Amino acid sequence: GAVVSQHPSWVICKSGTSVKIECRSLDFQATTMFWYRQFPKQSLMLMATSNEGSKATYEQGVEKDKFLINHASLTLSTLTVTSAHPEDSSFYICSAPTQLAGDETQYFGPGTRLLVL
């Protein structure tokens, strides 16, 4: 099956620093990728849609200047949490659809645990 990777798997940083999370589709190309945030014991919340070669589309209530998304190639999207604060601590997950005709299946990365001190 399709594989999506994320790096790093966990990161601890000081308040005020920026953190970059990578999402890669390893064996398929993805013109679109999605970024989610998950709080403990809760469901996934869609943050934004990452579009290769164009601007990301953010969901209502998500600060685009806070969560910078870049989709530089057909296999890589990055999420940068700028000037991170403790309230940004969370589990961040990306996903990518294989975009096969008629197939809506999305494959998820293993997630990145962010802890801001």
Next chain:
Amino acid sequence: AQSVTQLDSHVSVSEGTPVLLRCNYSSSYSPSLFWYVQHPNKGLQLLLKYTSAATLVKGINGFEAEFKKSETSFHLTKPSAHMSDAAEYFCVVSYTGGGNKLTFGTGTQLKVEL
């Protein structure tokens, strides 16, 4: 608009007994429906999917789900639970033309006891 309701936030079963995780959906269009499983501190793994073919869908690890349009349901079942099935399960819906956006249910925590 589309939505997903997982009727039980927690389900507890004994090992070897059947599992039933309930899911109802609402979608204005022909939906695609998925069940994903998430083990602690892990990403989501696809269990099975329905995309307008056979209404009874078989997935991995012995799970299956039946799409019932009249009941707008897509319940997940397994004949015999195993300890390794303990995890969080998400019912998810999307629809063709929806830009691949997924709508998640709130999740069901499955506990398997000896």
